Amino acid sequence: MLLYLCEQMIGHTDTLTQADKAIGDGDHGIGMARGFEAVRLKLEGGSFAALDELFKAAGMALITSVGGASGIIFGTWFRGGTKNLAGAATLDSPALSAWLVDGLAAVKERGKTKPGDKTMVDALEPAAAAAEQAAAAPLDEALAAATEAARLGMEATKDMVASMGRAKTLGERSLGHPDPGAVSTYLILRSLWEYTEKSGE
Amino acid sequence: MLLYLCEQMIGHTDTLTQADKAIGDGDHGIGMARGFEAVRLKLEGGSFAALDELFKAAGMALITSVGGASGIIFGTWFRGGTKNLAGAATLDSPALSAWLVDGLAAVKERGKTKPGDKTMVDALEPAAAAAEQAAAAPLDEALAAATEAARLGMEATKDMVASMGRAKTLGERSLGHPDPGAVSTYLILRSLWEYTEKSGE
């Protein structure tokens, strides 16, 4: 599943580059590509018994390879989200919920961000809430709900004025563009959902 | 007459720029414009009793304002051409002949150039010869002959491979383009002829 995610995110390089060019410095696409390439190498290089080890390794790979703001932020999501995953063997709905809820908390602490700051938090927060609500549903439904919530959250960042990261000095000029990190957040969840759909067929 | 020459040469800036861009460094146009602007200022600033003083002053203005190769070369023509002009009050055919013949000799000595090197000498030499032959004819005829000779000489530089100045490293690639200094030489004589024609009407 994570391998599929890596492939997908590497494939989205250009989308993310354009998103970051609009209101940032244009490196988010290659940063994420570099990061998920590192995750892929890490996954191929080792075997991971438990889900939390897998996500921790992925998070660490992101932190040490992406650079910029998003390496820490996305790495912290992956790593911080493992707090209550000990023992989980594969991703199921409760694990998804725990991963997103705890990941969100870790990101907010590390990034000192609140919702409305026009960051990936604005996509991750609704996604975490949706996954929490769907914790009893089958995984594909929970992922579908989280993905859709992330998409709406991402769309909503278009109407926000950035107050964090490189876009903050843009002020009003950041209006109309989604936050690149929010786009990534949506794409990450969508990839996981797609994978579940495909493998469930 | 020299004032008209100055005006005309300043007007040819772009022609000369393009000629120098083709096989040189592109500064011949602005160099000549700067030079003839300096000549104009010198002429307006003083009164010159004799022709040789006038040409000497013009030559010195070119030498100290144009820079590059052509400042010295064209200045030397104007200055060196006054060797046998002492006493001449205005430009007549014998004076024209003396100016071109002595100017040519001075340029060749200073520039260590021989005909065929693809320089202004290839226009000035035939012009001087034509003026010498026409020394007994009226000035407008002598100027017409010198101008036409300069034009043919300038045209002939298209078939020459440069061996002097910035174009020399071009080798074969300088074929097909006239030498910028030869173009200037032709334009200088043409302006003098035009002026004579106009004032003779």
Add this chain to the structure above:
Amino acid sequence: MVRKAKKIFNDPRNVVPEMLDGLVAAYNGRVKKLDGVNAMARVDIPAGKVALLIGGGSGHEPAYHGFVGDNMADGAALGNVFAAPTPDIILEATRAIHRGKGVLYLYGNYAGDILNFDMAAEEGIEVRTLLVRDDVACGPVENRRGIAGAMLAVKIAGGAAATLDTLDDVVRVTSRALENIRSISVALYAGSIPETGEFTFELADDEIEIGMGVHGEAGVWREKMVSTDTLVDRMMEFILRDMPLQRGEEVCVLINGAGSTTAMELLIANRRVLQVLAENGVTVHECVVGSLFTTQEMAGFSISLMRVDDELKRYYDMPIRSFGWTKW
């Protein structure tokens, strides 16, 4: 079709390590690359010295990594182009330069850099952090980005760290420098990112943007091309409004090229900056004109002023030797 930059590289994904090899070589033996990470350190850091670490994204050469050396920084951590270095790189560099007296982290005020440096600072070595916030185009000081004035801050911090005994003292002197540095930039056209070949922003052929950041972050306003003097006057107004200078006060001046702006243009701007300062009765202690903090081949320049007094001048006047700036 997007216009791509015309540049000479090997594999654009390897620009940072390849550049770092060439850079370390260009230090002619005075710095070494650290194993396995894109970081470097002086080879001769004295025992018991307060250490100074600088860093940030690559692509701004010679900043930051060109400013390691005698009486300058002890080490630098390099990120990828326009991306903060990762915590592991920063941590390696910190360990390599630490001599028991603590480490000052000095870098620009960017979210990514702060996140990464802060994470590295949690690993046990005594670290203090100072952020460069010299760009007056960004409103209140907390929001301000670190641009070319950072080089003046590194100069003072390097001198202080070479001379003073405690991290506290180095922090105090460097903070004083930071409080007295102001910059403003102008951009004519963008630089490009090697991996994509794309330019980071677009300006019309006759437009310039005043206050634009070193990655293309928005400035204060766009306008049609103006003359050097008009432009410098407006830029100086921004700086002097933010840091009014009294007659008789003294400043160091840095006219910094963004990458492809010619030394000729910078020198003509320098002429005007000095005229404006003279009109204001401000004395120039020293002016530096060069491309010290670039944004790849971006065109434009910035003006930085550092108000100095005897204490700051003492450190400013120290000889320095680094790739990007040497003085004696």
Add this chain to the structure above:
Amino acid sequence: MVRKAKKIFNDPRNVVPEMLDGLVAAYNGRVKKLDGVNAMARVDIPAGKVALLIGGGSGHEPAYHGFVGDNMADGAALGNVFAAPTPDIILEATRAIHRGKGVLYLYGNYAGDILNFDMAAEEGIEVRTLLVRDDVACGPVENRRGIAGAMLAVKIAGGAAATLDTLDDVVRVTSRALENIRSISVALYAGSIPETGEFTFELADDEIEIGMGVHGEAGVWREKMVSTDTLVDRMMEFILRDMPLQRGEEVCVLINGAGSTTAMELLIANRRVLQVLAENGVTVHECVVGSLFTTQEMAGFSISLMRVDDELKRYYDMPIRSFGWTKW
């Protein structure tokens, strides 16, 4: 329509005097402008010193006029952009720096410069002339242009003129440097001339020209873009074919940017140059990477090597302080 350069100037016809004002200021009191001409001189030339005058067209900043200073040139004569200085300028500069021991004229091998410097040399002061002919792209040595290697020659000549007693000795040492300097350049795109705003040549978006001169004079060949390593290898072949180096011989290296080429690209090229030298068993005494001799905003770079022995190293190693190059 011809594409025009986007640059910041006041009146493009005044770039040279305005630039000179800014440049003299950027020397922070160590040089002065000469009255009425575009020339400058050190303020502290010792009595009885052999004098060194350099110069040429402007637009190559910091060359040549950025290399006046301690153990460098005593003065510089500036022409207009890409145009040799006129004899009156050269003569004023000669008079200003002459201290009774004669003056060495050191400049690039261009018809215009020769004509003007020679005319100035006829005015009574004892002058000797040495031409820089380092560009191996131009066939036999008499035809060779002076490009970035000139800066290495100025370094040696400056050291020699500061140390040696007679003009003859300075000429001898400088000649030895000149015999051992070779350069080759590559261009990606042209620089422009301020007065017209036009670029001096055109290359297709994917073309480079190897051996192109610093005003756009033709090179050896054009080809499609290649990688840094391939390109450097070819350039080094040209140099090493012309000046074969034995294992164990020593060189100084200058990787010079043409104007808008990033330090990143230069450093990556430097890395490869040093690899090639190492493969050939050649020792690098020092390498310098920077944009010392530019062609306005031209993109490209040159590689210069100077083979050195103990005598040349003695002068090379001397500290220098100038606008364009400082070393200690």
